[in-house]
Amino acid sequence: MKKIGITTTVPIEVLIAAGYEVIDLKNIFITSEDYGKYIDIAEKEGFPKSCCAWQKGTYGVCIHHNIKEIVGVTEGDCSNTKAVEEVLSMHGVNIYPFAYPHTHKLEDIKRSLDSFMDMFGVKLEEVEEVRKRLNRTRALVRKLDELTFEANKVSGFENHLYHVSSSDFNTNVEKFEEEIINKIEEIEKRKPINKKIRLGFIGIPPMTCDIYDYVSDFDAHFVYNEIQREFAFPRGYKAENIYEQYYDYTYPYDIKFRLAEVKKQIEDRRIDGIIHYTQAFCYRQIEDIVIKNELEVPVLNIEGDKLNFLDARTKLRLEAFLDMILDMKKFNKQ
CATH class of the missing domain: 3.40.50.11900 (Rossmann fold)
Structure with a gap:
């Protein structure tokens, strides 16, 4: 089964319908006995000390476990996410964007979800x-x-x-x-x-x-x-x-x-x-x-x-x- 990483809660229903095994990178990071190794991977890459440990940890998990596809939340999550995605893309990771619209209007959320479904070729x-x-x-x-x-x-x-x-x-x-x-x-x-x-x-x-x-x-x-x-x-x-x-x-x-x-x-x-x-x-x-x-x-x-x-x-x-x-x-x- 194809694997795809997520860094926060996203419409997992779409990913499962598309035949993916979904992996929350944060859960792997925080439950690891040696969670610090994932932070070290990010800091050796050049991530600053002032960057959130969650972001560094999830980046390290993605690199260490060779996750090649992830969903990146472009609105409604950490403000550092976009920059992390750019570095992951540099390593050949395919990023699928998803947004929780700041407007919080039902029609905008519908548009975002429809676009996400189209991206993965699944129907409502x-x-x-x-x-x-x-x-x-x-x-x-x-x-x-x-x-x-x-x-x-x-x-x-x-x-x-x-x-x-x-x-x-x-x-x-x-x-x-x-x-x-x-x-x-x-x-x-x-x-x-x-x-x-x-x-x-x-x-x-x-x-x-x-x-x-x-x-x-x-x-x-x-x-x-x-x-x-x-x-x-x-x-x-x-x-x-x-x-x-x-x-x-x-x-x-x-x-x-x-x-x-x-x-x-x-x-x-x-x-x-x-x-x-x-x-x-x-x-x-x-x-x-x-x-x-x-x-x-x-x-x-x-x-x-x-x-x-x-x-x-x-x-x-x-x-x-x-x-x-x-x-x-x-x-x-x-």
């Missing part, structure tokens, strides 16, 4: 058949999410892992579906996680995944992973077609559209505080100003770079933030 009917198939798998991820915030039986990391894996279904939909079915059966037998603080994680998926275990030492539990959840299209089953599905996908569009869904989830999941994760040298750091102004719960912004574990300073900030939330909860009960 074929794509819709794949979408229906994937909706069954995505429903299982939605079930796992419900077990996270309603039954309190799923750890924040497990919730993160299965949602973020939905970008490419670990390259094999059937195998992924079998795995999550078995996982849900195991989860349903667990006792609930009893923590006093209910946290939400917003922003891009973290390099520092140990944050999920770390907060549990301070009586806290993540019950929401914003962008990771969007990778699984939690509202996609309500969409009439693929156009509506990608119109409703919050990540690539403006911050106010994203925050409307975040606010809803804060209320539904009874969230006490938000961790807003940003990557060093990323424009999304500026969005923290809007986020703190718009949300009515406490927000802590933490920044990641090359490390895949929390540094001492971030741990201290997290501890102080969680202590403050506990104090607020005690005060409000009085």
Whole structure:
């Protein structure tokens, strides 16, 4: 089967309909035991120290694993993507462009998706058949999410892992579906996680995944992973077609559209505080100003770079933030 790399969530339905095995380069990068080697490949090529580690890592994965075709998102993702694609093209990688229009108008999204389908020679009917198939798998991820915030039986990391894996279904939909079915059966037998603080994680998926275990030492539990959840299209089953599905996908569009869904989830999941994760040298750091102004719960912004574990300073900030939330909860009960 032909292989194609992606660097963020794209219309995977089109790629599967075209007969591709889809590989999320970011997932390979962050799950590698020696993830640093991919960053080294990029820096030896000349990537600056001030470039995002995610971009360098995905570039290194593409080169190391000899991926010859990738989908490049030209609108709605990292501002460095275009330059990375130009370097990859220099190495003979074939780039297929896709755009999430900044206008966020349904007719513009339809035009972008139609162009993408034409590029791969597939028809809407074929794509819709794949979408229906994937909706069954995505429903299982939605079930796992419900077990996270309603039954309190799923750890924040497990919730993160299965949602973020939905970008490419670990390259094999059937195998992924079998795995999550078995996982849900195991989860349903667990006792609930009893923590006093209910946290939400917003922003891009973290390099520092140990944050999920770390907060549990301070009586806290993540019950929401914003962008990771969007990778699984939690509202996609309500969409009439693929156009509506990608119109409703919050990540690539403006911050106010994203925050409307975040606010809803804060209320539904009874969230006490938000961790807003940003990557060093990323424009999304500026969005923290809007986020703190718009949300009515406490927000802590933490920044990641090359490390895949929390540094001492971030741990201290997290501890102080969680202590403050506990104090607020005690005060409000009085």
